[in-house]
Amino acid sequence: MAVITFLSDFGYRDHYVAAVKAKVLSLDPQVQVVDITHAIEPFNIAHAEYVFGAVFRDFPEGTVHILAVDTQGCKRGKFHATKYKGHYFLLADNGLLSLLTDGKPELVVELKSDTPYAPSPARDLLAPAAVFLAKGGDIDVLGDRTNNIKQLFNRQLRLSDHAITGHVIHVDRYGNLITDITRDSIETIAHGRTFTVHFGRETIGRIYPNYNQVDDGDCCCAYNSEGQLCIGINKGHAAQLLGLGFDSQVDVRFYPGS
Incomplete structure (x- = not known):
């Protein structure tokens, strides 16, 4: 069964x-x-x-x-x-x-x-x-x-040679912001170039293995187990402290060179 x-x-x-x-x-x-x-x-x-x-x-x-x-x-x-x-x-x-x-x-x-x-x-x-x-x-x-089902549509990433624009799709119980931007999309556009992640008034220039790689209270970006880009604050509630939530915009910008 x-x-x-x-x-x-x-x-x-x-x-x-x-x-x-x-x-x-x-x-x-x-x-x-x-x-x-x-x-x-x-x-x-x-x-x-x-x-x-x-x-x-x-x-x-x-x-x-x-x-x-x-x-x-x-x-x-x-x-x-x-x-x-x-x-x-x-x-x-x-x-x-x-x-x-x-x-x-x-x-x-x-x-x-x-x-x-x-x-x-x-x-x-x-x-x-x-x-x-x-x-x-x-x-x-x-x-x-039947083929007659109610249709809703997920937001789609906006991709260009120099930027990805996505959105927060979930806030977990720790206040971490999960986005629809994926590791694969970043690596595909980057081609080895440096990039920064922009959200609210913050800019992050590195993706860490997990949130505890930064000091308590510091903001960082990491990938979750599904390969989605996440924004968190070590030992803090990112959604509340950053004033962001569901559907907030997140941008990844790429720069010439490596």
């Missing part, structure tokens, strides 16, 4: 997470449910896309993922099951699917429901579908195939 993961914006104060898990276990007590997080900011599709996109590929192919974020975000009450890169996603038609797959999911079905506008779609619709798929069920049994 495949693993089921669970990510939501339900938080940890109420019974909502337990209710979904109870439904899963009532259908199959042997299923393994792995929590990714339930601290996604309420209704925040961009937050969910970053967190889930950073980790789902680490799970084995065939894993089934319940993505219960902004589950009431579609007025038409549409929910989808999709297959993408060997994984199954179950989620509302709120644009998250298009962000995770760059608008190109391999296969999408619109979930059939006996109770339209269910008060708890994660419990009543997504959980049973997840158990069905985890036990090897055919996704086409869950509904009719």
Whole structure:
């Protein structure tokens, strides 16, 4: 049986997470449910896309993922099951699917429901579908195939011979600013040239292996495990201290010579 993961914006104060898990276990007590997080900011599709996109590929192919974020975000009450890169996603038609797959999911079905506008779609619709798929069920049994999904679009990097312009796409709990600028994009444009990173009123001329390579309170740039350029302050909260946050602009500028 495949693993089921669970990510939501339900938080940890109420019974909502337990209710979904109870439904899963009532259908199959042997299923393994792995929590990714339930601290996604309420209704925040961009937050969910970053967190889930950073980790789902680490799970084995065939894993089934319940993505219960902004589950009431579609007025038409549409929910989808999709297959993408060997994984199954179950989620509302709120644009998250298009962000995770760059608008190109391999296969999408619109979930059939006996109770339209269910008060708890994660419990009543997504959980049973997840158990069905985890036990090897055919996704086409869950509904009719569709190409009609809500489209949202990720920001694209602006690249030139001498600069990259990107944006902050996530602020983690330590206040580090994660950008959409990647190691690969910098190395491709640099061709061995020196460069500086510009954000707010700050300029950094070096990328460090990690934040503790600078003194406490100092700002630095580093790559995370996904190869994304990050801005942090050693033992400090960069977002608060720099006055930057989601969608703040970050520039990398390249200079002649090496």
